[in-house]
Amino acid sequence: MSDRFKTSVDLAGEDIHWDPDAGLTYGSYLKLDAVLSAQSPLTDEHDEMMFIIIHQASELWLKLCLHELDAAIAHVARDETRPAMKMLARIARIQEQLTQSWAVLATMTPSDYLKFRDALGQSSGFQSWQYRMLEYRLGNKNAALARVHKGDPDAHARVLEALNAPSLYDETLRFAARQGLAIPEAALERDWSEAYEASDAVEAAWKQVYLDTERWWELYEFAEKLVDLEQKFQQWRFNHMKTVERIIGFRRGTGGSGGVSYLVKALDLRLFPELWTVRTQL
Ligand code: HEM
Numbered sequence: 073m074s075d076r077f078k079t080s081v082d083l084a085g086e087d088i089h090w091d092p093d094a095g096l097t098y099g100s101y102l103k104l105d106a107v108l109s110a111q112s113p114l115t116d117e118h119d120e121m122m123f124i125i126i127h128q129a130s131e132l133w134l135k136l137c138l139h140e141l142d143a144a145i146a147h148v149a150r151d152e153t154r155p156a157m158k159m160l161a162r163i164a165r166i167q168e169q170l171t172q173s174w175a176v177l178a179t180m181t182p183s184d185y186l187k188f189r190d191a192l193g194q195s196s197g198f199q200s201w202q203y204r205m206l207e208y209r210l211g212n213k214n215a216a217l218a219r220v221h222k223g224d225p226d227a228h229a230r231v232l233e234a235l236n237a238p239s240l241y242d243e244t245l246r247f248a249a250r251q252g253l254a255i256p257e258a259a260l261e262r263d264w265s266e267a268y269e270a271s272d273a274v275e276a277a278w279k280q281v282y283l284d285t286e287r288w289w290e291l292y293e294f295a296e297k298l299v300d301l302e303q304k305f306q307q308w309r310f311n312h313m314k315t316v317e318r319i320i321g322f323r324r325g326t327g328g329s330g331g332v333s334y335l336v337k338a339l340d341l342r343l344f345p346e347l348w349t350v351r352t353q354l
């Protein structure tokens with residue numbers, strides 16, 4: 073045979089650092105000692121490792137989402153939509169990663185999960201403070217849910233900070249007003265910890281943007297990024313709900329909620345309501 077496939081890489085001439093400086097290595101930079109020693113299954117069930125790692129990976133992606141979202145909100149507050157859009161584009165890709173993780177989780181059968189579910193006690197995704205911060209930053213202000221974090225004062229403080237600060241949509245409406253759109257005063261200064269209430273006036277403002285995209289291009293582009301973000305968020309929620317249904321059926325949740333019935337309720341929520349209703353008005 074003349075054209076044999078290579079089955080190993082030729083390292084000759086690569087000048088590889090076979091004894092790298094001890095100062096900074098791959099593992100020390102990435103703190104892999106900490107990351108890879110943080111999986112402590114409570115049972116000997118094979119699938120528990122996957123369950124732990126899916127959650128840990130999701131929390132890492134949530135951490136990056138919050139990092140990007142905080143910066144994006146700060147940029148919008150300074151009228152800098154371009155860098156904010158770069159961050160929202162990255163968030164969209166991260167959301168796709170998060171949504172993909174349901175496919176891995178769904179390889180676990182109901183009976184395999186039930187073998188270690190009891191060991192989880194009353195713990196639940198409900199208690200993810202990063203997720204709650206993300207919801208608040210995106211504008212889903214449900215103050216009551218902050219309460220489950222009281223036992224962890226640091227987390228509680230961060231969650232409350234997000235509850236009391238303007239959300240991405242709040243800052244977007246303030247930006248829209250500075251650009252010359254007629255946004256009602258009630259949307260520009262309010263108690264940010266309260267749920268946002270949709271209004272005809274804000275919908276009418278977005279209608280102007282969508283009817284004359286040439287004139288309002290920056291706002292139009294930004295609004296479409298928000299619509300993308302909300303659609304992807306909804307996909308995460310829907311896939312979570314369906315995966316939960318296929319794994320535990322209609323059992324109650326370990327967090328105390330009705331389970332799937334609770335997750336279904338969240339599917340009716342809107343983060344940027346007028347950006348959806350305006351479509352009917354065009
Ligand atoms: C077998 C896997 C899973 C099951 C059976 C499950 C089940 C549930 C249930 C029943 C709830 C409602 C609260 C309760 O009463 O417990 C819930 C909430 C939640 N879960 Fe999961 N879950 C699973 C995996 C995940 C994963 C991988 C994540 C990723 C971080 C996650 C994140 C959350 C979050 C953030 C909530 C709160 C949602 C909200 O308040 O809107 N869950 N889950």
Ligand SMILES: N[C@@H](Cc1c[nH]c2ccccc12)C(=O)O
Nearest residue numbers: 127192195196197324325326327
């Ligand atoms: N809420 C889940 C249990 C659960 C899902 N994700 C978790 C993460 C950590 C602890 C518990 C959980 C249930 O009712 O079955």
